[in-house]
Amino acid sequence: MDSTAVTPYSPRRPGTDRFVPVRGLDYHVITWGDPSLVTPDRPALFMVHGWMDVGASFQFVVDALAELEGETRYILAADWRGFGLTRVPPTDSYWFADYLGDLDALLHHVDLGLHGESPVDLLGHSMGGNVVMSYAGVRPERIRRLVNLEGFGLPETRPHHAPKRLRQWLDELRTDASLRDYATVEAVAERLIKNNPRLDPTRAAWLATHWAEPRADGRWHILGDPAHKRANPVLYRKEEILETWKLITAPVLWVEGNETDVTKWWGNRYPREDFEARLSVVPKVEKTLLTDCGHMLHHDQPTALAERLLSFLQAA
Numbered sequence: 001m002d003s004t005a006v007t008p009y010s011p012r013r014p015g016t017d018r019f020v021p022v023r024g025l026d027y028h029v030i031t032w033g034d035p036s037l038v039t040p041d042r043p044a045l046f047m048v049h050g051w052m053d054v055g056a057s058f059q060f061v062v063d064a065l066a067e068l069e070g071e072t073r074y075i076l077a078a079d080w081r082g083f084g085l086t087r088v089p090p091t092d093s094y095w096f097a098d099y100l101g102d103l104d105a106l107l108h109h110v111d112l113g114l115h116g117e118s119p120v121d122l123l124g125h126s127m128g129g130n131v132v133m134s135y136a137g138v139r140p141e142r143i144r145r146l147v148n149l150e151g152f153g154l155p156e157t158r159p160h161h162a163p164k165r166l167r168q169w170l171d172e173l174r175t176d177a178s179l180r181d182y183a184t185v186e187a188v189a190e191r192l193i194k195n196n197p198r199l200d201p202t203r204a205a206w207l208a209t210h211w212a213e214p215r216a217d218g219r220w221h222i223l224g225d226p227a228h229k230r231a232n233p234v235l236y237r238k239e240e241i242l243e244t245w246k247l248i249t250a251p252v253l254w255v256e257g258n259e260t261d262v263t264k265w266w267g268n269r270y271p272r273e274d275f276e277a278r279l280s281v282v283p284k285v286e287k288t289l290l291t292d293c294g295h296m297l298h299h300d301q302p303t304a305l306a307e308r309l310l311s312f313l314q315a316a
Helices: 055-069 096-106 127-138 159-173 185-195 201-211 238-245 272-279 302-313
Strands: 016-022 025-032 045-048 075-078 120-125 143-149 212-214 220-222 252-257 285-290
Touching: 016 096, 025 055, 025 096, 045 055, 045 127, 055 075, 055 201, 055 302, 075 096, 096 127, 120 127, 127 143, 127 238, 143 302, 185 201, 185 212, 185 220, 201 212, 238 272, 252 302, 285 302
Parallel strands: 045 075, 045 120, 120 143, 143 252, 252 285
Antiparallel strands: 016 025, 025 075, 212 220
16 A cells, blocks of 8 residues: 555544543543533433554544534543554553543543433443443443444453462563554554554544554654553453442443454453353343444444444434
8 A cells, every 4th residue: 555645534523532530640631622512312322442542543433423413412532641643651561440440530530521410321342342242231321222342351361370370470571562663654554554444544643643642752653552552460350340330320332343263362262152151141131233343333334333423322
């Protein structure tokens, strides 16, 4: 691909960058519209991204929603701590519970017009999908509709896995974590397309400027703390997670791409029937399979995703 000849994507509904104080951090939140658009039938739509992604990643879906219904919805997307423009003090590890704490604070933030007084529609992709499922179980009164984009969870762990995981974490703490940097923004776009060959080059060119930034050394650096790459010493306890899923009261829309292959991530450690059994504990679930897309379905098929979202969010 001759990335130098690509004209970047032009957003139909540009967002506004906001920084709000959350648990000692200046949290970056993109907003589209304002709280005056909120009604009981059309609450704020809050979206959270996955691992090594950014809130701007949802721009294509926001634009598709605007094409379908006009600019009538108040939408927000946050950069998780240590991703995008939500900077953190130097740290060597990240903890799942902190994402829940951050989300809870964000959804009650006065500066965002979210006072904790009325439910929101909540959407999460991948890691973000895992966060919103747990959150919706422990704060069910805050969620009107819940959307999970391929937040599968993780393979089941057992107590005997703990020593090896702890040893791995300790070993990784001894070395500096790093992420590759790039000579040009075009090279960043090429990396995005290498990660997801379905990504349209114009979208990649636009997203690259939000996924990375130029620094004093003249190179482009990924906006993700490399400490995220370290193993988590806390095991994923399926039984505990499912206890929160059982408490979800909001209708849930599960969306996945027909070309997603989870065996590339986990091999045979997480069979499909295990996931189906997990999802079966959620009281109200609708499932949707989008075609011609993989894990980054909000990049691959934003219009098809927006159509399905509207059908779900507007349902009586």
